[in-house]
Amino acid sequence: DARVTQTPRHKVTEMGQEVTMRCQPILGHNTVFWYRQTMMQGLELLAYFRNRAPLDDSGMPKDRFSAEMPDATLATLKIQPSEPRDSAVYFCASGLGDRSTTEAFFGQGTRLTVV
Amino acid sequence: AQKITQTQPGMFVQEKEAVTLDCTYDTSDPSYGLFWYKQPSSGEMIFLIYQGSYDQQNATEGRYSLNFQKARKSANLVISASQLGDSAMYFCAMREGRVAGGFKTIFGAGTRLFVKA
Numbered sequence: 077d078a079r080v081t082q083t084p085r086h087k088v089t090e091m092g093q094e095v096t097m098r099c100q101p102i103l104g105h106n107t108v109f110w111y112r113q114t115m116m117q118g119l120e121l122l123a124y125f126r127n128r129a130p131l132d133d134s135g136m137p138k139d140r141f142s143a144e145m146p147d148a149t150l151a152t153l154k155i156q157p158s159e160p161r162d163s164a165v166y167f168c169a170s171g172l173g174d175r176s177t178t179e180a181f182f183g184q185g186t187r188l189t190v191v
Numbered sequence: 192a193q194k195i196t197q198t199q200p201g202m203f204v205q206e207k208e209a210v211t212l213d214c215t216y217d218t219s220d221p222s223y224g225l226f227w228y229k230q231p232s233s234g235e236m237i238f239l240i241y242q243g244s245y246d247q248q249n250a251t252e253g254r255y256s257l258n259f260q261k262a263r264k265s266a267n268l269v270i271s272a273s274q275l276g277d278s279a280m281y282f283c284a285m286r287e288g289r290v291a292g293g294f295k296t297i298f299g300a301g302t303r304l305f306v307k308a
Contacts, residue, residue, distance in 0.1 A: 109296065119282065119298040132295060167236060179226055180296060182236035 078102045080183035082168050088189045094156040097186045099168030100149055108151045109180055110136075110143055111167040119167075125151065158190045194218075195285050197299035204273045205307050211258070212268040212302045214283030223287045225266040226296070227257065230280040239281075242266055270304075278306045 081100040089095055101108050110122040123133035128145040136143065140159070145151045155162055165187050169180035194217040204210035216225065227239040242250045242257045250257040258267040270277055280303050286296040 111298075118300045121295055121297060124295070165234065169236070179224075179238045179241050181238065182228075184235050187234075 078181075080168055080170050080181055082166075082183035082186050084186060085184060086187045086189075088191065089158055091159055091190055092157040093190075094154065095158045095162075095188060095190075097153045097166050097168075097188070099151040099153070099170075099183060101151060101168070101170030102172075102181055103149070105170035105172050105181075106148075107171040107180075108145060109167075109169040109171075110151070110153050111169065113165045113167060113185070114163075122153070122166075155188075158188075160190045163188055163190050195283055195297055195299035197283055197302050199302045200300075201303045201305065203305045203307060204270075204277075206275060207272055209269060209271045210273055210304065212270070212281050212283075212304065214266045214268065214299060216264050216266060216283075216285050218264075218285065218287055220287040223285055225257070225259070226284040226286070227255070227266075227268045228282045228284060228298075229277075230282065230301070231276075232279070236282075240268070273306045275306050275308060278304060280304075 083098045107126050109124040112120045112122055120135055122136040123143040124131055125145050140155055142154045165185045167182050167185045169182045171180045196215045198213055223244045225242045229237045229239050240250050240252045240255045240257050242259045249259050254271045256269045258269055280301045282301045283299040284296050
């Protein structure tokens with residue numbers, strides 16, 4: 077059963093700490109997305125990759141957020157330093173192909189709480 | 192710029208009846224894809240149905256169908272024979288089909304559907 081795997085599922089951290097969220101896309105998928113979901117802003121696209129190359133990270137606060145794909149089986153989203161306003165559910169999604177016809181399959185999300 | 196609008200924050204439907212969830216979009220790209228996702232209380236995002244901008248027929252997937260009206264830029268989701276398990280948040284999403292530089296998928300604010308027994 078192919079699925080996107082995100083770790084950790086839940087994370088509580090203190091303000092100022094570094095947070096790393098990991099995502100294992102579905103094997104063979106060449107597009108990876110990071111989304112953030114909050115009650116106020118809904119689902120926001122933070123960044124996406126195609127064939128491991130970052131194509132757009134304009135939705136991401138550059139001063140504290142960074143997204144990488146060290147290899148085809150791992151995508152990471154880091155926040156350093158974390159702030160309470162970063163509290164949200166972070167979703168990773170992957171897809172096959174780079175056309176508008178491709179649906180994205182979502183992981184179960186990482187619920188981040190920064191206190 | 193892309194824009195997805197879901198004007199119904201919440202909807203109620205009686206079990207076994209049909210319900211339509213509205214979605215309008217705005218894009219200048221002639222090639223795009225429209226998607227609907229379901230998010231139950233567990234939080235996962237479940238892909239439901241897809242419609243391409245060049246598709247001649249409305250998409251259908253089981254009890255889900257997409258009422259695609261291109262001229263009006265609307266892509267409403269129709270759920271037939273509602274079930275209690277359909278109670279969830281529903282998101283409309285759009286992806287533009289740019290060739291160079293990749294593409295984005297953006298989501299609407301969502302509609303929360305409540306199915307009454």
